[in-house]
Amino acid sequence: MPATILIVDDEAPIRRLLRNTLERAGYTVMEAIDGRDALRRATAESPDAILLDLGLPDRDGLGLIPLLLRDGDTVLLVVSARDATDEKVAALDLGAHDFVSKPFDTDELLARLRVGLRHRGMSETLPRIVRNGDVTIDLDRRIVRRGADDLHLTRKEYDVLALLARHVGRVVTHDRILAAAWTGDEDPRIEYLRIVVRNLRQKLEAPGPIGSLIANELGVGYRLRSDC
Secondary structure, eight states, X not given: OOOEEEEEOSOHXXXXXXXXXXXXXXXXXXXXXXXXXXXHHHHHHOOSEEEEOSBOSSSBXXXXXXXXXXXXXXXXXXXXXXXXXXXXXXXXXXXXXXXXXXXXXHHHHHXXXXXXXXXXXXXXXXXXXEEETTXXXXXXXXXXXXXXXXXXXXXXXXXXXXXXXXXXXXXXXXXXXXXHHSOTTOOOOHHHHHHHHHHHHHHHSXXXXXXXXXXXXXXXXXXXXXXX
């Protein structure tokens, strides 16, 4: 059964573009033109995913995010021209799974949507195995391998990697990583996080373009990519 996607946007041309794109990809599509309509449709129809614009005529889209996510495991992607870093961070901290800036590439949007739907309903507390190329992250046994070799990670490196792996495919904000991995009396600074991520890339990634496994969302946070 095809996934159902709710588009929330007050601009008819954007809704038309998204509908055509999603229907060609095999999804069932619903539309809402403002916040009130979005809440009504989401409550009545329980869509699998929501594509939400922030600039709605009746209310700010950021305030809608927790309301749209309160009754289930719906995947919510913000699709908005409001692409300031603080807007992205706020949306992600409120529970959005991803943020796609307008104007957007339809192939990228579909890819982000597929990732969200693929991991829909997975509990962040359940043990999982995440794979990317020859890298395997076994969260159950706290083992990280590259090919057949076990990798030695420092406690901090593992804590950061495990957090990203539990949210695989999603952006995790800098503040959230720092709060989780730098606890107690430690001084959580973004510079320390950048050093840890750099060390992880050196240990995990084959020679080539930096960021193939751990992607940097500039000014926002990091995203762990996977094959599964």
